[in-house]
Amino acid sequence: MNEIVRAMEKKAFITDLYQRTEKILNLAIEQYQNLDEEALSFAVDEQSWSIAQCLAHLNTYGHYYLPKMEIILAKPNQVSRAAYVPGWLGSYFVKMMDIDKQKKYKAAKQHQPQVKNAYAEVTEFIDQQETFLKYIKAFEVVDVNNIKIPISISKLVKLRLGDVLAFMVMHNERHIHQIRNIQRAHSNALTKRTVSATLAL
Numbered sequence: 773m774n775e776i777v778r779a780m781e782k783k784a785f786i787t788d789l790y791q792r793t794e795k796i797l798n799l800a801i802e803q804y805q806n807l808d809e810e811a812l813s814f815a816v817d818e819q820s821w822s823i824a825q826c827l828a829h830l831n832t833y834g835h836y837y838l839p840k841m842e843i844i845l846a847k848p849n850q851v852s853r854a855a856y857v858p859g860w861l862g863s864y865f866v867k868m869m870d871i872d873k874q875k876k877y878k879a880a881k882q883h884q885p886q887v888k889n890a891y892a893e894v895t896e897f898i899d900q901q902e903t904f905l906k907y908i909k910a911f912e913v914v915d916v917n918n919i920k921i922p923i924s925i926s927k928l929v930k931l932r933l934g935d936v937l938a939f940m941v942m943h944n945e946r947h948i949h950q951i952r953n954i955q956r957a958h959s960n961a962l963t964k965r966t967v968s969a970t971l972a973l
Contacts, residue, residue, distance in 0.1 A: 779855040785934065786912045789941050793908060796944050797901040804894045804951075812890035814958040821885065823954050826947045827893040828885035834900035836882075836924040837940060841907045844919060844933065852915035862935020865923075869942040871949045880925045901944075908937060 804812075804823065812824040821829070858866070868877065879885075887893055916934030923929050923936075931939070 779857045781855055782853050782916075783912065785856040785916075785938075786908060789937055790905060790908045792941050792945065793901060793905050796948055797898065797905065799948065800894065800898050800901060805891075805898065807894075809890050811955075811958055812894065813887075814954065814961070816954070816957050821950070821954075822887075822890075823951050824887045824890035824893045825885040826951050826954070827897045828887045829879060829883055830944055830947055831893060831896050831900060832883045832885070833924065833940065833943065834896075834904070837921070837936060838900060838903055838907070840921050841911075841933075844914065844921075845907065845910050849914045849919070851913045852917075853913065854915065854917065856934040857917050857932075858938070859932045859935050861929070862931045862939065865931070866935065866938050866942050869939065869946045871946055882924060904940070911937065 804827070807823065813822050815822040815825070867873075868875075911933065914933070916937065917932055919933040920930040921933060921936050923931055
């Protein structure tokens with residue numbers, strides 16, 4: 773990879789991730805937990821995900837990464853406010869999640885959404901984002917460059933803690949964007965249904 777990887781001032785990096793995650797959390801609290809089961813389960817077609825499936829997918833990442841972050845924070849880590857320097861592999865994974873590229877990826881087997889209760893997925897997502905916010909803030913004084921975490925799809929591959937944090941936020945935003953599209957499609961479907969019912973009278 774020939775692209776120059778630039779360092780980012782630590783406080784600015786953490787603040788950016790915190791604010792973006794806070795925005796996602798507020799969206800989940802204000803919107804998603806107030807949706808009915810039909811809205812949470814609506815999918816454009818059989819190949820597309822519903823809102824509940826998007827959240828279930830994101831929850832699988834939280835199930836894997838949040839406990840690992842908890843373990844890191846439980847250790848007596850050396851205080852470090854050094855600038856965050858992205859690794860080349862971490863940067864690659866983060867850029868894969870860029871919404872603007874609109875490229876689709878098939879979810880790994882362990883991250884395929886299995887929804888048993890749509891409401892439970894919303895609750896779990898909110899709980900996870902609240903926990904994630906606390907961890908992001910705590911990592912402001914932890915070395916995010918030298919501490920590494922094995923990725924969920926291959927324990928042999930490890931990313932810098934900072935890269936994992938950046939990936940988690942970008943990945944969340946990618947599926948929040950997807951949820952907006954689902955909500956728009958659901959609204960259009962309801963409008964068409966109402967028009968059809970009116971014309972049938």
